[in-house]
Amino acid sequence: MSATANCLECDAPVPVPQDAIKGEIVTCKECGTAFELALAGSDGAFTLLLAEQEEEDWGE
Amino acid sequence: MVRVAVLGASGYIGGELLRLLLQHPEAELVAATSRTHAGEYVFRVHPNLRGTTELKFSSFDGGGLAGSADLAFAALPHGESVKAVPQLADAGLKVIDLSADFRLSDSRMYPVWYGYDHPRPDLLEKFVLSIPEINRDKVKGASLVSSPGCTAITAILALAPLLKDKSLGVDRDHIVVDAKVGSSGAGGKPSLSTHFSERFNVVRPYKPAGHRHSAEIEQVLASLSGERVAVSMSAHAVNMVRGILSTSHLFVSPPPKPIDVWKAYRAMYSGSYFVRMVRDKQGPFRLPDPKLVIGSNFCDVGFEIEERTGRLVALSATDNLVKGAAGNAVQSMNLMLGLDEKTGLTMAPLHPV
Ligand SMILES: NC(=O)c1ccc[n+]([C@@H]2O[C@H](COP(=O)([O-])OP(=O)(O)OC[C@H]3O[C@@H](n4cnc5c(N)ncnc54)[C@H](OP(=O)(O)O)[C@@H]3O)[C@@H](O)[C@H]2O)c1
Ligand SMILES: [Zn+2]
Numbered sequence: 001m002s003a004t005a006n007c008l009e010c011d012a013p014v015p016v017p018q019d020a021i022k023g024e025i026v027t028c029k030e031c032g033t034a035f036e037l038a039l040a041g042s043d044g045a046f047t048l049l050l051a052e053q054e055e056e057d058w059g060e
Numbered sequence: 061m062v063r064v065a066v067l068g069a070s071g072y073i074g075g076e077l078l079r080l081l082l083q084h085p086e087a088e089l090v091a092a093t094s095r096t097h098a099g100e101y102v103f104r105v106h107p108n109l110r111g112t113t114e115l116k117f118s119s120f121d122g123g124g125l126a127g128s129a130d131l132a133f134a135a136l137p138h139g140e141s142v143k144a145v146p147q148l149a150d151a152g153l154k155v156i157d158l159s160a161d162f163r164l165s166d167s168r169m170y171p172v173w174y175g176y177d178h179p180r181p182d183l184l185e186k187f188v189l190s191i192p193e194i195n196r197d198k199v200k201g202a203s204l205v206s207s208p209g210c211t212a213i214t215a216i217l218a219l220a221p222l223l224k225d226k227s228l229g230v231d232r233d234h235i236v237v238d239a240k241v242g243s244s245g246a247g248g249k250p251s252l253s254t255h256f257s258e259r260f261n262v263v264r265p266y267k268p269a270g271h272r273h274s275a276e277i278e279q280v281l282a283s284l285s286g287e288r289v290a291v292s293m294s295a296h297a298v299n300m301v302r303g304i305l306s307t308s309h310l311f312v313s314p315p316p317k318p319i320d321v322w323k324a325y326r327a328m329y330s331g332s333y334f335v336r337m338v339r340d341k342q343g344p345f346r347l348p349d350p351k352l353v354i355g356s357n358f359c360d361v362g363f364e365i366e367e368r369t370g371r372l373v374a375l376s377a378t379d380n381l382v383k384g385a386a387g388n389a390v391q392s393m394n395l396m397l398g399l400d401e402k403t404g405l406t407m408a409p410l411h412p413v
Contacts, residue, residue: 009341010322031322032341053341 005048009033016046025051062397063090065125067144068135069117070094072248073158075106076386077133082112084390084404086397089113090129093120122147129153131396133389137247138174146180154203154396156389162187162206163276173275190392191280192401193332193359194220199395207392208280210384211239211295212273215306216280217335217359218376223285225324228316230372232285236309237277237293242300242350245380264297271295302381303350308374315370321363329361333402334383334391338362348377355379356409357387379409 004013012030016037020026024037026048035048064081068074069092081087092102094117102117103110122144125132131154134141141159148155160174167181178184188195188202191213199205208216215237222230243259252258271293281289322337329335339362340346348360356379364373378384387405394401 009318010337010339011319011326012322027342030337031339032343032346034341 005035005046007031007033008035008048008050014048020046022046061088062086062131062393063088063129064393065089065091065093065129065132066135067093067120067132068137068140069102070097070105070248071135072244072381073135073385074133075109075248076381077135077389078102078106078109078113078115080382080386080390080404082109086399086403087393089115091125092117095119120144123151126151126153131156131393133386133393134158135386139176142179146183149183149186149204155205156190156392156396157187157204157206158385158389159206160209160272160276162204163189163208164279165189166279169275173272189276189280190388190395191216191220192388192391192395193217193329193335194280194284196395196401199392200398202396205389205392205396207385207389208276209273210245210304210378210380211237211241211271211293211306212276212280213384213388214304214359214376214378214380215239215273215277215291215293215308217378218306218308218361218363218374219277219281219310220284221324221328222310222321222372222374223281223289224328226285228320228324228372229312231311231313232287232289234311235281235289235291237274237291238307238309239271239293239295240298240300240305240307240350241295242298242303242380244302245304245384246297259297261299262297263299265294266297267293267295269294300350302354302379304378304380304384305348305350306376308376310372310374311370312372313370315365315367316372318363318365321365321372325361325363334358334387334405336360339364348375350377350379351413352411353377353379353383353409354413355382356407357383357391357405358409359383 007028010031034051036051037046040047097117134157138160142161167178170178338360347362
């Protein structure tokens with residue numbers, strides 16, 4: 001995978017830092033969805049996995 | 061520099077036009093008309109403008125303006141604009157009308173929605189209803205432009221991409237727009253219903269059915285989708301001074317995936333600075349809220365999907381005096397003059413307000 005991946009929620013490009021490591025959390029700038037970087041294969045490229053996100057309750 | 065005049069400059073929209081035009085780098089404000097305040101400094105009526113201009117209100121003189129101005133904004137009540145604007149158009153001025161008098165392309169709609177026969181159907185054909193995010197190419201070539209109603213443009217910006225993208229399969233016969241509007245939407249003229257004791261703290265359904273702006277919304281959406289579209293709208297007066305929140309309900313079977321709705325919005329708005337997509341997964345500011353656009357020309361747009369019922373909720377928020385009126389009009393002027401559409405309009409919203 002290149003230095004960007006597409007957000008699974010909104011399809012916006014999500015930059016993956018050069019020095020990223022497996023398990024690191026990246027967040028989509030457009031929609032705020034958090035992803036965990038997972039290894040896609042043996043070549044060290046990363047893929048996005050939906051990260052556990054705490055459901056905050058803003059309702060009244 | 062373009063020499064501009066504002067008609068109806070003592071009203072709320074007129075005042076907002078003055079505020080924007082006074083800090084516009086390519087516009088020279090040459091006249092601000094008012095019947096009741098002619099001869100007075102404009103800052104006596106619009107106190108926020110004290111120290112920014114020495115301009116005084118003047119009486120409207122259609123012929124006189126033709127010599128001193130290149131472009132006129134008309135911020136008069138509907139039914140009055142239709143008397144003043146033809147004088148300017150016939151004299152060759154560029155005109156941007158903010159009333160409803162030149163928004164509907166079909167003159168037969170005026171007796172239905174506004175209760176009068178349109179005296180100049182020939183001019184209606186020449187006016188472009190300007191929503192730059194949808195028809196900026198048409199606006200660029202126009203010399204006569206009208207700006208939509210504030211609830212109309214707010215709702216349209218949330219709905220347009222969803223009707224244009226046929227692959228979403230939106231039910232065109234059942235679209236419901238629920239609008240919540242601040243008090244400045246009713247203009248600056250006081251009445252019992254706007255009296256503080258009556259207006260403060262209301263959630264007043266003032267037009268639950270048959271809102272006039274439905275006609276503009278249907279006109280724009282039908283031209284985008286190429287088919288008839290039926291829009292039902294309910295409007296409420298709420299406890300804000302500026303701002304509109306439009307909550308639109310659409311029905312789609314089967315319900316779309318969020319990513320497909322995102323793609324439909326991006327396809328239309330990717331190059332549009334003044335539409336911001338707001339659908340955040342984190343924090344308290346997840347969806348459009350008029351509180352977060354006040355003072356700016358932004359329209360924030362977001363959505364949510366209710367899978368169980370096949371409902372797509374499209375939300376949009378504007379400052380009714382800016383993107384809902386004066387800001388959209390100045391953006392349109394920029395396009396008509398061949399300027400960058402953002403010129404003089406890039407101020408960020410106030411926060412907190
Ligand atoms: N408020 C909004 O959010 C909003 C948004 C979009 C579009 N609009 C449209 O913009 C226009 C102006 O709205 P507004 O909210 O600014 O209203 P407003 O505050 O009531 O201002 C109306 C202006 O028109 C002038 N006027 C009133 N009656 C007139 C008459 N019979 N002949 C000539 N001039 C007259 C008034 O000036 P004098 O009495 O001093 O002459 C005043 O300057 C309306 O067509 C409205 O539908 C309003
Ligand atoms: Zn995203």
